Amino acid sequence: MFDWKWDFTWEILPRLVYATGNTLIAAGAGYVIAVVLGLMLALAQRTPSKALTFTVREFVEFIRSTPLILQIFFVFYVGPQFGIRLSPWMSGMIAIGLHYACYLSEVYRGGIESVPKGQWEAAIALNMTTAQKYRRVIIPQAIPPALAGMGNYLVGIFKDTPMLSVIGVAELIHTANAIGSENYRFLEPYTMVGIIFLAISLPAAGVIRLFEGYVRRKLGL
């Protein structure tokens, strides 16, 4: 019943390692999009324009209230009907980046709101422009309290990359599926995928905590 084949395991390992690279690239690229876009979504909700705030707010709520997999399908399969033809990779990065940008915008919002009112007033007293206030005073102080949440979503985006397999991105699950159906053996590939995810997620959480401490010390907080 339980016949684990080591030779088969070693044979498929190179393909899985290669796919791990793809998974990390997908998670990394998606996260970069999410980090940048998320900050823009957070700041867009703080302009004097009530209409812009409302629109962005509703958009964020909409994305957060619908499944990621639906958003992936939408970008990849519905996009072409509007003349937007994107590769699986491109569609996947946009969908996952956007999805996590919305979550991260909430993390940033919390961070920005945690900066004391007196810091804004000191920035006004120094006659700073709005951009200077955010860039020099508010965001540097909003990031440390946001780091824990940002780290959680980094691990989250990594664990959500298998969703990209549904549109044919050759990440870990997609590769494990392929190996399984070629060889009629699923135990080894899926087990290895689980181990690989665990081996990356667990240390990542620790590294993020260390990084958080480092940033706080660096900023003198």
Next chain:
Amino acid sequence: MLDKTGFPLEMTGEDTPMVSFRKVRKSYGALTVLDDLDLDVSAGEMVSIIGPSGSGKTTVLRMLMTLERINGGVIYVDGQPLTHMPKGGQLVPANERHLRSRRADIGMCFQHFNLFPHMTALENCMEGPVQVLGLSKAEARDRSEELLEMVGMISKKDQHPSRLSGGQQQRVAIARALAMRPKVMLFDEVTSALDPEVIGEVTNVIRQLVSEHNLTMLMVTHQMGFARDISDRVCFFYGGRIEEQGPPAELFGNPQRERTQQFLSAVREAV
């Protein structure tokens, strides 16, 4: 030239006050904090504002720093309208651009210091000159170090605020405000959050400013002895109005109004 509501578009002449509140009104909803306030402060004058809490004294400074919008009247700084700008012969509420151009004349120190925690003492002082005034790092450093020297904080210049005591933080905050070379300095209860034993190190810095510099200063304080020592004039606020004002010797020594007498005797009993 006057605008149609009777406010001058600008104030000219030799005796133009450095700061002028004209019929300034401030309210939060139905609550009126300041009612038709008229207050002139001459260039180089040190004016202390005293009064019970809720009398509107801190609001005066916050409006002048443009941290609060006013609901009526006009504030002038150095003859130019601060809260308003001239447009087609009328005064209209100032936009951000106008505020930025006028705000450069004013500096402020806060009760809770409000230093930037992610910057060292020196970086706090250099921030405004480099980012806002566009000075080179070297120029800003020279200017900041000179001021940190003056407030006795040069030995702590590379410390972050979290490593400094309240008195030390407040002295750095004074240096940070002065580094912008304002014409008017505002001190908002700068000793109220300090432990009693370090109040002196902050008041000594302000004393030094008064005697050695020709800055115009407005100070809200609960320290009557200090206000009496260093002020050219003391204003007693009550219920959103100036109840009584005059040279410190007169206001403290021979207050005319009943409310001033009550307030001063209450403060003395507390000590």
